[in-house]
Amino acid sequence: MKEFDYIILGGGCAGLSLAYELEIHKKLKNKTLAIIEPRAEYKRDKMWSFWKIIPHNFEDCVKKSWEKFYVRERWARETFHHCFDYPYQTIDSGLFYKKILNTLKKNKNIRFFKNIKEIKTTNSFIFNSVPKVKKFNKDGENYWQHFYGIEIETKKSIVNSDEFGLFQPIAVGLMDFEQKYIPEATLDRYPANYFDWIHFMYILPFTERKVFFETTWITKGNRRMSPYEYQIVNQLQAWNIVSKDAFRGNFPKDDKKIDRRINKIMEGRGSSKFVKNPFKVNYKEHGAIPLFHPVYEKKENQINIGTAGHMTRLSTGYTFLNIQEHSKYIRENIENIRDAEIFKQDNKYLFYDKLFMKVLDENPKEMRSIFIKLFNYPSRSNTNAIIKFLSNKSNFSEDLSVILKMPKWTFIKALFK
Numbered sequence: 001m002k003e004f005d006y007i008i009l010g011g012g013c014a015g016l017s018l019a020y021e022l023e024i025h026k027k028l029k030n031k032t033l034a035i036i037e038p039r040a041e042y043k044r045d046k047m048w049s050f051w052k053i054i055p056h057n058f059e060d061c062v063k064k065s066w067e068k069f070y071v072r073e074r075w076a077r078e079t080f081h082h083c084f085d086y087p088y089q090t091i092d093s094g095l096f097y098k099k100i101l102n103t104l105k106k107n108k109n110i111r112f113f114k115n116i117k118e119i120k121t122t123n124s125f126i127f128n129s130v131p132k133v134k135k136f137n138k139d140g141e142n143y144w145q146h147f148y149g150i151e152i153e154t155k156k157s158i159v160n161s162d163e164f165g166l167f168q169p170i171a172v173g174l175m176d177f178e179q180k181y182i183p184e185a186t187l188d189r190y191p192a193n194y195f196d197w198i199h200f201m202y203i204l205p206f207t208e209r210k211v212f213f214e215t216t217w218i219t220k221g222n223r224r225m226s227p228y229e230y231q232i233v234n235q236l237q238a239w240n241i242v243s244k245d246a247f248r249g250n251f252p253k254d255d256k257k258i259d260r261r262i263n264k265i266m267e268g269r270g271s272s273k274f275v276k277n278p279f280k281v282n283y284k285e286h287g288a289i290p291l292f293h294p295v296y297e298k299k300e301n302q303i304n305i306g307t308a309g310h311m312t313r314l315s316t317g318y319t320f321l322n323i324q325e326h327s328k329y330i331r332e333n334i335e336n337i338r339d340a341e342i343f344k345q346d347n348k349y350l351f352y353d354k355l356f357m358k359v360l361d362e363n364p365k366e367m368r369s370i371f372i373k374l375f376n377y378p379s380r381s382n383t384n385a386i387i388k389f390l391s392n393k394s395n396f397s398e399d400l401s402v403i404l405k406m407p408k409w410t411f412i413k414a415l416f417k
Contacts, residue, residue, distance in 0.1 A: 001120040004034040009116065010129035011037025013048065013096075014306025014323045018127055020057060020100045021327040023107060027334050032109045034124075036116045042101060044094030044283060047212065048320040049204070051086040053391040056324045061095040064206055069172040071375040079375050080171060081383040086391075088172050090204055091320065125301050125337055127330070131308040132295055136288035139221030143360065145317045146288035148228030149202070149214025150266070154279040157208040158239050167211070167239055173203030174375075177368055198360075198367050201235055212283070218291065218360070218367075228286070229262050236265070239277075246274040289317040291357065303330070303342065310344060314353035316390050348399070349392050358414040366410060373405050 006022075008015040019035060022028050047063070065087040072078040104110045113119060136144050158167045177200050198218035205211045215231035236242040242265055265274065267281060293310045303309065311322040326343050333340040344350075360367055374386060385398035394402070403411075 001118070002034075003032075003120040003122070004111075004124050005031040006033045007116070007119070007121060007124045007126045008033065008035045008129065009126060010306070010308075011035045011039070011112065012129060012306070013046070013093075013320065014129040014309070014311070014326075015127070016097070016100045017057075017323050018305060018327045018330060019104055019110065021324075021331045022334065023103055023110070024057070025331050027331055028107055028109050030109075033111075034119050035104075035110065035112050036114070037112060038114050042094075042097040044092060044097075046093040046285060046287070047204075048091040048093070048096075050089060050318055050320050051083060051387045051391055052089050053086050053388065053393050054321060054325070056321065058091055058096055058099070061091050061099055063090045063092040063095075064204070065089045066170070066172045068168075068170055069174045070168065070176075071174055071372065072176040072178050073372050074178055078176075079372075079378055081375065081378045081386075082380065083383060083387060085380075085384055086387045088174075126299075126303075128302055128304050129306040129308050131290070131304075131306075132297075133290055134221070136221050136290075142221060143218060143291040143357065144221050144288045145216065145218050145291055147202070147214045147216040148232065148286045149212055149284070150232060150281055151206075151210070151212040151283040152241075152279045152281055153210045154241060154277045155209075156277050158211065158241065158277070160239065167203075167205065169205045169208045171205070173201060173205075173213075175371055176201040176203060177372070196365055198364065198371075199231075201231070210282075214285070221288075227262075229266055233262055233265055241275065241277040241279060243274045243276050289319075291315075291317065298342075301338070303337070305330075313345070313349065313390070313392065315356040318390065321391065345392060355411060355414055358417065359410060362414060362417070363410055366407070370406065370410075373407070374402065376405065 006028075008019055011019075015035060015037070019033060022033070052065070066089075067084050067087050068080060068082055069088055070078045070080045133139070134142075136146060158169075160167055200216055202214040202216050203211065204213070213232070213235055215228050215235075233242060233246075237244050237246070246265070289312060290307065291312075291314045293312070293314070294308060296304055296308070296310060305311070305326055306323055307319065309326060311326055312319045313322065322345065329343045330337065330340075359370070382401065385394065385401045388394040388398055389402045
């Protein structure tokens with residue numbers, strides 16, 4: 001079996017970011033690297049979004065940047081924020097994979113394998129990006145942010161059918177808590193405690209006819225819930241793309257018939273009687289982000305990276321820029337990596353997130369209003385403070401300005417409990 005100087009377990013965002021960082025800085029010129037990744041091919045399967053608070057290597061993979069975002073309450077009240085200083089960016093994973101793979105294939109010292117059993121690992125240093133966690137649908141103890149989204153392209157410009165269907169082509173819908181119309185025929189598929197959970201729509205508009213939108217939930221892993229597709233169709237109805245009559249009248253309450261109609265609509269094949277603005281589906285994304293840090297097993301010849309290396313910000317799910325900073329740290333210390341300190345998020349953010357998760361666990365019904373209060377004051381200085389706080393780059397005064405917006409008694413009780 002062949003032996004390598006370095007091994008990266010997992011060729012996803014964290015693994016490829018590290019490999020690219022090492023390669024472009026000539027750290028693999030005289031070293032060998034094996035990347036263990038079971039997938040048969042790389043294709044667009046994710047989007048990574050963030051406020052550009054620091055430079056990164058993937059500007060040419062940015063699908064779009066926005067300088068405006070909004071958070072929307074129930075009853076159609078929204079707060080708009082301008083983020084000129086820190087634009088909100090979305091990375092297309094297809095472009096990301098293509099760029100990195102085209103660079104790595106030029107170096108004959110880098111090879112891909114499907115299974116680690118194909119190589120010898122005794123003397124190698126390993127960078128592990130595969131977290132040891134239960135599967136989302138089998139974990140009833142921990143919180144997860146889970147989501148289902150689609151990118152569609154419509155024949156005509158998207159318009160708002162009523163006050164519940166806000167569509168702003170120039171602004172990201174960061175959190176849209178507005179309760180959409182729920183088809184009567186599907187009501188019995190929604191759990192009784194539906195309104196107790198954190199649920200919002202996340203909306204990335206690319207043009208007046210092209211948009212990615214995602215139904216996002218924060219719950220404990222194995223909670224019973226209505227199918228994600230129901231919320232997607234609700235949003236299509238709010239934008240006047242699908243008729244509200246699609247599930248009205250004498251339509252039978254038959255789960256299979258409901259699902260068949262929804263599946264047709266989700267594929268852009270719905271009857272012209274129900275689809276008012278024909279569309280095609282370009283892309284679908286489904287996933288779950290653990291809002292807890294997996295067990296980190298310290299080993300002499302191994303460092304964990306990505307989610308496995310605790311690079312996810314638990315209160316937001318943001319990970320991409322933390323991965324880039326971790327990759328840079330490893331590159332700067334690669335010659336003495338066995339003796340380097342473990343890179344981690346600043347302790348104050350770990351503390352903030354731990355407190356946030358305690359508040360979430362004890363006060364799930366209050367979390368919607370807490371998020372709303374956080375974004376209630378859209379001045380430039382306040383917006384910048386929030387962005388920096390959520391991106392691990394805030395100073396003491398910015399931390400204080402964010403903390404003072406929170407319900408103090410709720411957080412104090414959680415702190416001392």
